[in-house]
Amino acid sequence: GFDAKMTPEAGPYAGQDRYEARKNLVADLARLGLILKEEDYIVPLGHCQRCDTVVEPLISKQWFVKMMPLATPAIGAVKYDLLKIVPGRFNKVYLDWLENIHDWCISRQLWWGHRIPVWYCDNCGQMTVSREDISACPHCDSTAIHQDEDVLDTWFSSWLWPFSTLGWPEVTADLLHYYPTSVMETGYDIIFFWVARMVMAGIHFLGAVPFHTIYLHGLVRDARGEKMSKSKNNVVDPLEVMDKYGTDALRFTLATSSTPGNDMKLVEDRIVGNRNFANKIWNASRFVLMSTADIPGGVPSVYQVQPSTLADRWILSRLARLANNVTLLIEDFQLGEAGRQVNEFFWSAYCDWYVEIAKVQMQGDDEARRATAGILRAVLDQSLRLLHPFMPFVTEEVWQYLYRSSEPDQGQWPASALIIAPWPIANLQAIDEEAERQFSLVQEIITRIRDARNQVNVEPGRRVPVIMAAGDQTSMLETQAPLIEFLARTEKPQLHEQLAQKPAQSMSQLADSVEIYLPLAGMLDIGKELERLDKEIAQARQEITRLQSKLSNEAFVTKAKPEVVEKEREKLAAQEDRVTKLITRRAELAG
Ligand SMILES: [Zn+2]
Ligand SMILES: [Zn+2]
Structure with a gap:
């Protein structure tokens, strides 16, 4: 019973505490020889969960909802789309x-x-x-009545959510306008508790079915994939994360x-990366706005x-392409891919490439400056709109700052705020496959030259000579020479359709079918580099001698742990490999 004592149904044990009753029952069985x-x-x-007492089942009267009549139309809602x-x-x-x-x-x-x-009713017993x-x-007019002590299951209130929030049961303007809604988004773990019941109640x-689409997201787990729980002490507090990295960084992640x-696993490194992305948006936008500040034309x-x-x-x-893809992806609920594409476009295409190229284009006449500023602003405007949901x-x-600084007439703004x-x-007319193909070749050439510079440690400021055999791309590349000069820090590129012979003492790279040659004499002081290589070779040889003598020492090889000996052998192999490479480099350089 409710007093945790045995009820009259327990016969001789009635009124006893459960633990006492158990002992007595066992004793009785033993006495009868039944054990x-x-x-x-x-x-x-x-x-x-509070006091750790063993819980006992107890039969009691409860209120139930008969579900079959409600479930049947909810089944139909999914079956009939x-x-x-x-x-x-x-x-x-x-x-x-x-x-x-x-x-x-x-x-x-x-x-x-x-x-x-x-x-x-305490008088007539009616309900x-x-x-x-x-x-x-109402049956006997007695005022000796009392209300049921129990409350409704929390989901019994929640299943009314799609319309009780709109003023139901009154027929309000909100209810007429907003019911049914379009998309409901929640975790898959409450598909029964909440989603199916909202459908039934609606x-x-x-x-009417309360929404046409239900989008189910996964659970957010910790970095190791464990479910977050207070007892495991692995709960990531979103408020702390937002204080540390910003709300946008957490939301984007x-x-x-x-x-x-x-x-999904919530990995802190990703949040850091996205905090950096937010900073990138801020810094790149500020640079664009400051460097175009004196140029009229607004945000076209x-x-x-x-x-x-x-x-x-x-x-x-x-x-x-991006605007088109992102729109389709969001409509298809592929939010992760949509966000990744905007991130990639903004960071790489816009910031790393176009904003840098704009520095070259802005050195032209007023018309060129104005045209470039217009494109910088137009692309920034669109990128911000695509990024806004994330x-x-x-x-x-940044968007309001963009309009405030470039468009003084607020009547010309597309809206008073980005959110509206x-x-x-997407301007599909702007899709230009030839331009994409040609520009990707220019990008590849610049990247190859940068790689080559890194390989031989050219000082960052040094302009290096570059010779290219570009075949049918020659005239196209002629027009892009200023970009190559600026972005790869080269002298004016020497472009040829074909080269009768390969330039001697050069590093060669291939970008698609374009051959790129970088004469070493232009990249570094060959005499000094040979000296440096000789020193490095001598040092590596010394190290080899030391490791060889250590490994031929029997005392070491027999007494040291096998993994320590193995480590030393690996070091020796690495040094031998290094010497071989250095000697090859030296031979190339000496010509
Ligand atoms: Zn308890
Ligand atoms: Zn009564």
């Missing part, structure tokens, strides 16, 4: 549960919650269910690290700007 043997074994046993579940594999989970539904126990013995609207609170029994009370319905739309260089055509083409704070700040500005519509 064959005693043996310890393990059973699953529930304990109170009125409700789409993303990812689709959860259809089966949803349907299995509804097709095997149990009646729902909705009464809870808690202090907080919606109290069950049932009154009991009354009422929407309004009552003060007297159909039952309002006759959560949005881009997950795929629908799959759990991507439909207005006129590309005049290969780089202009390329960035506008890439942007058009990083709302930094993009809003129109979503970009």
